Amino acid sequence: MKQLSTKVTSNGHGQDSSYFLGWEEYEKNPYDEIKNPNGMIQMGLAENQLCFDLIESWLVKNPDAASLKRNGQSIFRELALFQDYHGMPEFKKAMAEFMEEIRGNRVTFDPKKIVLAAGSTSANETLMFCLAEPGDAFLLPTPYYPGFDRDLKWRTGAEIVPIHCSSSNGFQITESALLQAYQQAEKLDLKVKGVLVTNPSNPLGTALTRRELNLLVDFITSKNIHLISDEIYSGTMFGFEQFISVMDVLKDKKLENTEVSKRVHVVYSLSKDLGLPGFRVGAIYSNDEMIVSAATKMSSFGLVSSQTQYLLSALLSDKKFTSQYLEENQKRLKSRQRRLVSGLESAGITCLRSSAGLFCWVDMRHLLDTNTFEAELDLWKKIVYNVKLNISPGSSCHCTEPGWFRVCFANMSEDTLDLALKRLKTFVESTDCGRMISRSSHERLKSLRKKTVSNWVFRVSWTDRVPDER
Amino acid sequence: MMERSSNNNNNNVVELSRVAVSDTHGEDSPYFAGWKAYDENPYDESHNPSGVIQMGLAENQVSFDLLETYLEKKNPEGSMWGSKGAPGFRENALFQDYHGLKTFRQAMASFMEQIRGGKARFDPDRIVLTAGATAANELLTFILADPNDALLVPTPYYPGFDRDLRWRTGVKIVPIHCDSSNHFQITPEALESAYQTARDANIRVRGVLITNPSNPLGATVQKKVLEYLLDFCVRKNIHLVSDEIYSGSVFHASEFTSVAEIVENIDDVSVKERVHIVYSLSKDLGLPGFRVGTIYSYNDNVVRTARRMSSFTLVSSQTQHMLASMLSDEEFTDKYIRINRERLRRRYEIIVEGLKKAGIECLKGNAGLFCWMNLGFLLEKKTKDGELQLWDVILKELKLNISPGTSCHCSEVGWFRVCFANMSENTLEIALKRIHEFMDRRRRF
Numbered sequence: 037m038k039q040l041s042t043k044v045t046s047n048g049h050g051q052d053s054s055y056f057l058g059w060e061e062y063e064k065n066p067y068d069e070i071k072n073p074n075g076m077i078q079m080g081l082a083e084n085q086l087c088f089d090l091i092e093s094w095l096v097k098n099p100d101a102a103s104l105k106r107n108g109q110s111i112f113r114e115l116a117l118f119q120d121y122h123g124m125p126e127f128k129k130a131m132a133e134f135m136e137e138i139r140g141n142r143v144t145f146d147p148k149k150i151v152l153a154a155g156s157t158s159a160n161e162t163l164m165f166c167l168a169e170p171g172d173a174f175l176l177p178t179p180y181y182p183g184f185d186r187d188l189k190w191r192t193g194a195e196i197v198p199i200h201c202s203s204s205n206g207f208q209i210t211e212s213a214l215l216q217a218y219q220q221a222e223k224l225d226l227k228v229k230g231v232l233v234t235n236p237s238n239p240l241g242t243a244l245t246r247r248e249l250n251l252l253v254d255f256i257t258s259k260n261i262h263l264i265s266d267e268i269y270s271g272t273m274f275g276f277e278q279f280i281s282v283m284d285v286l287k288d289k290k291l292e293n294t295e296v297s298k299r300v301h302v303v304y305s306l307s308k309d310l311g312l313p314g315f316r317v318g319a320i321y322s323n324d325e326m327i328v329s330a331a332t333k334m335s336s337f338g339l340v341s342s343q344t345q346y347l348l349s350a351l352l353s354d355k356k357f358t359s360q361y362l363e364e365n366q367k368r369l370k371s372r373q374r375r376l377v378s379g380l381e382s383a384g385i386t387c388l389r390s391s392a393g394l395f396c397w398v399d400m401r402h403l404l405d406t407n408t409f410e411a412e413l414d415l416w417k418k419i420v421y422n423v424k425l426n427i428s429p430g431s432s433c434h435c436t437e438p439g440w441f442r443v444c445f446a447n448m449s450e451d452t453l454d455l456a457l458k459r460l461k462t463f464v465e466s467t468d469c470g471r472m473i474s475r476s477s478h479e480r481l482k483s484l485r486k487k488t489v490s491n492w493v494f495r496v497s498w499t500d501r502v503p504d505e506r
Numbered sequence: 507m508m509e510r511s512s513n514n515n516n517n518n519v520v521e522l523s524r525v526a527v528s529d530t531h532g533e534d535s536p537y538f539a540g541w542k543a544y545d546e547n548p549y550d551e552s553h554n555p556s557g558v559i560q561m562g563l564a565e566n567q568v569s570f571d572l573l574e575t576y577l578e579k580k581n582p583e584g585s586m587w588g589s590k591g592a593p594g595f596r597e598n599a600l601f602q603d604y605h606g607l608k609t610f611r612q613a614m615a616s617f618m619e620q621i622r623g624g625k626a627r628f629d630p631d632r633i634v635l636t637a638g639a640t641a642a643n644e645l646l647t648f649i650l651a652d653p654n655d656a657l658l659v660p661t662p663y664y665p666g667f668d669r670d671l672r673w674r675t676g677v678k679i680v681p682i683h684c685d686s687s688n689h690f691q692i693t694p695e696a697l698e699s700a701y702q703t704a705r706d707a708n709i710r711v712r713g714v715l716i717t718n719p720s721n722p723l724g725a726t727v728q729k730k731v732l733e734y735l736l737d738f739c740v741r742k743n744i745h746l747v748s749d750e751i752y753s754g755s756v757f758h759a760s761e762f763t764s765v766a767e768i769v770e771n772i773d774d775v776s777v778k779e780r781v782h783i784v785y786s787l788s789k790d791l792g793l794p795g796f797r798v799g800t801i802y803s804y805n806d807n808v809v810r811t812a813r814r815m816s817s818f819t820l821v822s823s824q825t826q827h828m829l830a831s832m833l834s835d836e837e838f839t840d841k842y843i844r845i846n847r848e849r850l851r852r853r854y855e856i857i858v859e860g861l862k863k864a865g866i867e868c869l870k871g872n873a874g875l876f877c878w879m880n881l882g883f884l885l886e887k888k889t890k891d892g893e894l895q896l897w898d899v900i901l902k903e904l905k906l907n908i909s910p911g912t913s914c915h916c917s918e919v920g921w922f923r924v925c926f927a928n929m930s931e932n933t934l935e936i937a938l939k940r941i942h943e944f945m946d947r948r949r950r951f
Contacts, residue, residue: 040649040650040807040808040811041648041650041651041652041655041712041828043648043652043811044563044807044808044811045647049811049814049815062601071749079951083600085596085600088595088813089519091599092592092595092596094730095587095595097594098837102586102592102824103586103589104577108580110574112573112574113570113572113574115795115796116570116573116792116793116794116795116796117565117567117792117795118789118792119638119794119795119797141862142607147715154637154818154819154820155602155820157817158818158819161818163524165526165674166522166523166525166526167523167526168523168524169523169524169525172523182697185736186814186817187818189816190815191648191815216556222515240739244893246879252554259797260520261520262520307602311596311599311600312599313599313602314600314601314602314822314823315596315599315822315824316601316602316637316820316821316823326526326527327522327526330522330525330526330527330531333531333533333669334531334673334674336638336640336641336669336670337637337639337640337641337644337670337674337819337820338641339637339638339797340796340797340822341637341796341821341824341825342795342797343795343796343824343825344822344824344825349823353579372596390640464588465538478908500893501905
C-alpha cells in the first residue's frame with residue numbers, strides 16, 4: 037500500500053504529448069550557430085527574446101533594483117523577511133498600472149483585486165481550485181495551449197470540454213459551438229462551471245473579436261457561469277487593430293459592478309510580454325471578493341520571490357520605460373512575424389492571419405498524405421527528425437483539423453529564423469506536391485495580397501480537400 | 507443574440523468550489539488572530555514602546571549581518587548581473603526549467619550535507635525545488651496520498667499543516683498524541699493508537715509526517731525514535747516524511763540526527779524509497795521572502811512527479827542565481843552555520859533563564875527559533891478554554907503575542923510557543939521584563 041497517489045500514476049501531467057516530446061528531441065541535439073549548425077532549431081517554445089536589450093540597459097541605469105537597495109541603502113533584511121501573501125503593495129500597483137497601459141488606459145485595475153502567483157501556470161490552477169472540483173468542467177475553445185491539460189485538470193480533478201473551432205471561419209468561436217460544448221458536458225454528466233479563453237490566443241496568435249467577446253459574456257450571463265480570460269499575450273498585440281480585453285467589453289456593455297462582472301476573471305503574467313518566464317510572476321484579477329480572498333490564501337503555495345517583486349515594481353513603475361518598451365516590443369514582434377510569414381509564403385505555406393503572440397498558426401494541410409492525424413504526426417516527425425525543426429503539431433493543441441502547426445518566431449535570432457525557413461523551403465520543394473505548390477502559390481499569394489484582408493484563411497491547394505466532419 | 511437558456515440555472519449565484527469556501531485554510535484560529543492584534547499595534551522601541559511584541563513569528567533575524575556582508579563583498583558594484591550590460595541576465599530571465607538551476611541544486615545539496623556534518627550525502631539530482639516548504643509539504647501530500655487518505659502527524663504540530671497538508675489535497679491529518687510525561691517524544695503506543703484510530707474510521711493511512719527538529723517543541727527527535735518510526739512505516743508499508751526545515755538551527759550539531767543518516771546505511775531500496783525530506787532556507791538562513799524550499803526523495807517516481815508538479819511553484823530564477831554561489835561557498839556556509847547556531851543558543855539561554863527567574867519552566871529544548879513554555883500552573887480551568895483565556899490575557903495585558911498550544915493541537919493544555927529569534931536582544935529583555943512584572947503581580951494576590 038506504499039504506492040503513490042493516483043495523480044502520479046495517471047497521465048495528468050501531460051508529458052507524454054508530442055508537445056513535450058519535441059522539446060526532448062531538441063534537448064538532445066540543440067542548434068548552435070557555431071558549435072552545432074546542423075542541430076535542431078527550437079520553434080516550439082513561445083518565448084519573447086526580442087527586447088532583452090531594453091531591460092538590460094534599464095538595469096544598468098538602475099542598479100539598486102537588482103541589488104536589493106533603495107536609494108543606495110540595503111533593504112536586504114526587509115525583502116528577506118517579506119512573505120506576506122497579499123504581495124508587495126508597490127508591486128501590485130505597478131502591475132495594475134501596467135495592465136491598464138497595455139489596454140490603452142481604457143479600463144482600470146484595482147491593485148486590491150490582484151492576487152499574485154508563481155507564473156500564470158500557478159494562477160490558472162489556483163483559479164480552478166477556487167471555481168471547480170471533480171465532476172465540474174470548463175469549456176475551452178480549440179485549439180488551446182497544451183499546458184492547460186495539466187494546469188487546469190491534474191490536481192484539481194476538473195475536466196475540460198472543448199469548444200470546437202475550425203478553419204472555415206478562422207477558428208473563431210461561434211454560438212453553436214458554445215452550445216454544443218455545453219450540451220456535450222451535460223451528456224458526460226459534468227457540471228459546467230465556466231469558459232476559459234486565451235486572448236490573444238495561443239496557439240492561433242489572433243485576438244478575440246468584439247463579436248466573440250460579446251457572445252462569451254452573453255453566454256456566461258445566461259448560463260450563470262464564470263469566464264476566465266487568460267490575457268498573458270495582451271502586450272504582444274502588434275496588428276492594426278487594438279487589443280480588446282474582456283474588461284473593455286464589461287465596460288462597454290455597462291456591466292461593471294454588476295453580478296456578472298464578479299464572474300469574469302483575468303489571468304496575466306510577465307513571462308511573455310516582458311520575456312521573464314524564469315522569474316515566475318503571474319496574477320489573477322477578480323471582482324469577486326471571495327475568490328480574491330481564497331486565492332490570496334492559496335497563493336501561499338506559490339508566492340513570488342520578494343526579491344523579484346522588488347525588482348519588477350521598480351521596472352514597471354518607470355512609466356518612461358514601460359511605454360517605450362511596449363511600443364518597441366510591438367514593433368519588433370510585428371517585423372519578426374512578417375519575416376516568418378513571408379518566408380513561409382515563399383515555400384508555398386500560408387498562416388492564419390494573426391496580429392499577436394509569439395507564434396504563427398501554420399497551414400500545412402496540403403503537405404499531408406491524407407487528411408488524418410496520423411498523417412499530421414508523420415509530417416511532424418519528418419519536420420522534427422529530417423528538417424530538424426521543432427514545431428508543435430495541432431493535435432497536441434487539440435485542434436480538430438489535421439495539418440495545422442504552431443511555429444514560434446520570437447525565441448531566436450533573425451539569422452536562425454532565416455535558416456529555419458531555408459530548411460523548410462528545401463524540404464517542401466523536395467516533395468512532389470511541394471514543388472508545384474510553392475511555384476503556383478507564390479504567384480497566387482502575390483495577387484491575393486492586393487485584395488482587402490479579412491480574418492479568413494487563404495486555402496492554397498491544388499486538390500480539393502473536404503474538411504473533417506465532426 | 508443569445509436565447510435565455512431555460513431552467514438550466516435559477517437565479518442563484520454560481521457556487522465556488524468546496525475548497526474555496528471551506529475554512530480548512532485554518533486562518534480563523536487564534537494563531538492568526540494574535541498576528542492581527544500585533545499588526546494593529548506593533549511594538550517599536552522608539553515610536554511605540556508599549557505596543558504588542560510579536561513572539562508568535564518563527565523568523566530568524568539573528569544572522570542577517572553575515573549574509574549581507576557576504577553578498578556585498580561578492581557584488582561590490584551592486585547589480586546582480588554585473589553593472590556592465592548585465593551579462594547573464596537574459597539567460598537567467600529565460601530559465602524556467604523545472605529541474606532547477608544545476609549550480610543551485612548542487613549548492614543546496616552541499617549545504618544540507620554540511621548541516622548534517624557530512625553524516626549523510628545528498629544527490630543534487632534528487633533535489634526538487636519549490637517555492638518554500640509550504641509548497642513542498644503540499645506537493646508531497648498530493649503525491650503520496652489521495653483525497654480522504656490520512657497522514658499521521660505527532661502533536662503538537664505547526665498550525666500551518668492544517669492548511670498545507672489538507673486544504674486543497676483533501677487529505678486528513680490523524681494526530682499521534684504526545685505529552686509531557688516523556689518530553690513529548692513519540693511512543694510506539696501513540697503511533698499504533700493513531701494508526702488504529704484511522705483504521706477504525708475506515709481511513710487509509712499513507713504516511714507519517716514529522717518535523718525534526720520539532721516545531722513547536724524546539725527539540726530534536728531522538729535517534730531511536732527515528733529508527734522506530736522507519737521500522738513502523740516499513741511494517742505498515744507507508745511513507746515517512748521528515749520536515750527538517752530547522753535542521754540548521756540545532757544549537758549543538760551533534761544532537762541532531764537526520765532521517766538521511768539512518769537511510770544512508772540502508773541498502774534495501776524498498777525501505778529507502780519510502781523516505782522523503784523537506785527543507786527550506788526560510789528558517790536557517792532567515793529568507794522566507796525568497797521562497798526557497800526543497801523536496802529530497804529517495805524514490806525515483808516521487809522525484810520525477812514532484813519535479814513536474816513543481817511547475818506550479820518554481821523558485822524564481824533570479825533568486826536561484828543569487829543564492830547559488832553563496833550556498834556553494836563552503837568556507838562561508840561553514841562559518842555561517844557555526845555562528846548561527848551559537849547565536850540561537852545564546853538567545854535560547856537568555857529566554858529560558860529569564861523565564862526561570864519568573865518562575866516559569868520550559869521544555870528542555872535544543873533547537874529552533876522558539877521555546878515551549880509551560881503555563882499550566884497558571885490556568886484557572888485546565889481546559890482549552892482556560893488556556894485561550896490565559897492567552898488572551900497575555901495578549902491584552904502583557905501585549906505579547908505568543909502561540910497557544912491548542913492552535914498546535916497539543917493534547918495537554920497550558921503550553922505556549924514563544925519565539926525568540928525575530929527581535930533584537932533589547933526587545934527580548936523588554937518582553938521578559940513584562941512577564942516578570944506580570945508574575946510578580948500574580949504572586950502578590
